[in-house]
Amino acid sequence: MLSKEKIAQRIAKEIKNGQYINLGIGIPTLVANYIPDELEVVLQSENGLLGIGSFPTEDQVDADLINAGKQTISMVKGSALFDSAESFGMIRGGHVHLTILGAMEVSENGDISNWKIPGKMVKGMGGAMDLVSAARQIIVAMQHCSNEGKSKLLKECRLPITGVKCVRKIVTDLAVLEILPEGGFKLIERAPGVSASTIQEKTEGKLIIPSEVPEMEFE
Amino acid sequence: MINKTIKNAEEAVKDIGSHSVLMLGGFGLCGIPENCIAALLERPLKGLTCISNNAGVDDFGIGLMLKEKMVKKMISSYVGENKEFERQLLSGELEVELIPQGTLAERIRAGGAGIPAFFTPAGVGTEVGEGKEIREFDGKLYLLERWLRADFSLVKAWKGDTAGNLIYKGTARNFNPMMAAAGRITIAEVEELVPAGELDPNAIHTPGIYVKYIFQGSNYEKRIEQRTIRKT
Numbered sequence: 001m002l003s004k005e006k007i008a009q010r011i012a013k014e015i016k017n018g019q020y021i022n023l024g025i026g027i028p029t030l031v032a033n034y035i036p037d038e039l040e041v042v043l044q045s046e047n048g049l050l051g052i053g054s055f056p057t058e059d060q061v062d063a064d065l066i067n068a069g070k071q072t073i074s075m076v077k078g079s080a081l082f083d084s085a086e087s088f089g090m091i092r093g094g095h096v097h098l099t100i101l102g103a104m105e106v107s108e109n110g111d112i113s114n115w116k117i118p119g120k121m122v123k124g125m126g127g128a129m130d131l132v133s134a135a136r137q138i139i140v141a142m143q144h145c146s147n148e149g150k151s152k153l154l155k156e157c158r159l160p161i162t163g164v165k166c167v168r169k170i171v172t173d174l175a176v177l178e179i180l181p182e183g184g185f186k187l188i189e190r191a192p193g194v195s196a197s198t199i200q201e202k203t204e205g206k207l208i209i210p211s212e213v214p215e216m217e218f219e
Numbered sequence: 220m221i222n223k224t225i226k227n228a229e230e231a232v233k234d235i236g237s238h239s240v241l242m243l244g245g246f247g248l249c250g251i252p253e254n255c256i257a258a259l260l261e262r263p264l265k266g267l268t269c270i271s272n273n274a275g276v277d278d279f280g281i282g283l284m285l286k287e288k289m290v291k292k293m294i295s296s297y298v299g300e301n302k303e304f305e306r307q308l309l310s311g312e313l314e315v316e317l318i319p320q321g322t323l324a325e326r327i328r329a330g331g332a333g334i335p336a337f338f339t340p341a342g343v344g345t346e347v348g349e350g351k352e353i354r355e356f357d358g359k360l361y362l363l364e365r366w367l368r369a370d371f372s373l374v375k376a377w378k379g380d381t382a383g384n385l386i387y388k389g390t391a392r393n394f395n396p397m398m399a400a401a402g403r404i405t406i407a408e409v410e411e412l413v414p415a416g417e418l419d420p421n422a423i424h425t426p427g428i429y430v431k432y433i434f435q436g437s438n439y440e441k442r443i444e445q446r447t448i449r450k451t
Contacts, residue, residue, distance in 0.1 A: 047249070047390050048390045048392055054449055057448060057451065061443070063443050064249060064377070064389035064391040066249050066390055068246075070444040072448065081389060083324075083392045083394070083395070083396045083397060084272070085396075087321075088321025092321060121305050121308070124296050124317040125317060125320075125347075126320050127319065129321075129341045129347060160346050164343060
C-alpha cells in the first residue's frame with residue numbers, strides 16, 4: 001500500500017511539459033513536490049493566480065497571497081493574477097489541461113462524489129463542480145477504500161455527485177486505473193507487492209484486469 | 220473628476236438597513252472589507268442576506284456578523300471554517316445556499332454586466348441542477364443560471380483614488396471586482412487613498428464608475444487562516 005506521498009509521486013509521472021494544472025486540496029497539493037525539474041508547468045490556483053510557487057519563508061509571508069486552501073504561498077517568475085470570474089473562465093473554457101483532485105467515491109462510468117455526506121455538516125463544493133465539468137483531463141487521487149474498509153470504486157456513486165462521466169484516471173494506494181469510455185475500471189499498474197486479486201477484492205465496480213499488470217515504478 | 224470620498228466606514232454603512240442584500244468581497248479572509256464589517260457590527264441590523272464566497276471564521280470576517288445574528292441567509296461556495304455558522308445552520312436560524320464557485324463568480328459578473336442569465340456546464344447531473352433549465356449545445360449539457368445583484372456591495376482594494384478607481388493586490392482581488400459592478404450601491408475601502416490622477420490609468424482593475432463611495436480604511440489586521448512557511 002502506498003503512502004499519500006507515494007500516491008502524489010506516482011501522479012506526478014502523469015504530468016507533461018507545458019501543462020497548466022489545477023491541484024486540489026490534500027494529496028493533490030503534495031503532487032507539486034514531485035514534479036520533475038526539467039518540466040515547465042504552471043500551477044493554477046482558482047482564487048486568482050497562475051504560477052504558484054513554494055511556501056514562503058517567514059519574512060516573505062504575505063496575507064494577500066494565498067492558495068485555494070487558504071495557505072500562504074509565493075509566486076514563481078512569470079506569474080499572473082486575476083479575479084475569480086476570469087479564473088473560472090479559464091477553467092470552464094478548457095484552458096487548464098489537467099485537474100488533480102480528491103474524491104470520496106468514483107463510479108465505473110467516471111462519476112465523482114466529493115462534496116457532501118448526507119447527515120453531516122455540508123461545507124460546500126467550492127470550485128470542484130466547475131473544475132470537473134470542464135477540465136480536459138481529470139485525475140483522482142484517493143484511498144482505494146474508506147476508513148471502514150469499504151470500496152470507493154463503485155458501480156454507481158451512493159453519495160451526491162459532483163460531476164458526471166468526467167474522471168479518466170485514478171491513482172489509489174493500491175493501483176493506477178483508467179476508466180474506459182464504455183465503462184469499467186481498467187487496471188493499469190499495481191502498487192508494489194499488491195496482487196491483482198487483492199485489488200479485485202477491494203473494487204466494487206467492474207474491474208478489467210489485463211493479462212500483464214506491471215507494478216508501479218518509483219525512482 | 221467626481222469625488223467619491225467619504226470619511227470612514229461608519230459613514231459608509233449608515234444607510235444599510237435590515238433585510239438588505241449585501242455582497243462582501245474576499246476569498247477566505249483574504250481581501251475582505253474589514254472596516255465595513257466592523258462598522259456594521261455597531262448597527263442594530265437583522266435579516267441580512269450576505270453573498271460572499273466564504274462565511275469568515277468564528278471571530279473574524281462575516282463570522283462576527285453571524286455571532287451578532289444579523290444574517291438571515293448566506294449565499295456562498297464554501298462555508299467550512301465556522302462553528303457558530305454550523306450551529307445556526309443546524310438550529311434552522313440561518314439559511315444557506317451553496318453555489319459552485321465559478322458559477323457564483325459568473326452570476327455576480329453577469330449581474331454587474333447586465334446579463335440576466337447564462338449557461339454553464341458546472342453542476343449538470345447534480346443536486347445543483349435540480350429544477351433548472353438544461354440545454355444541449357454541440358452535444359454537451361449546460362445549466363441555465365441567473366445573475367446575482369445586491370443592494371450594497373462592500374469591496375476591499377489595495378489602492379484607490381478619489382474618483383473611485385481601484386487596484387487590488389495579489390490574490391486579494393478574487394470576488395471584489397465583480398461585486399463592485401453588481402452592487403446598486405458599492406462601497407470601497409482601500410489601504411491607501413490617493414487624489415485622482417495619481418494612479419496609472421493602465422493599471423486600474425475596477426474603474427470608478429462602479430464605485431459610489433470610497434474611504435481610506437485603517438488598522439487592517441489581514442488575518443491569515445493557514446500560515447504555511449518553509450524553513451529556508
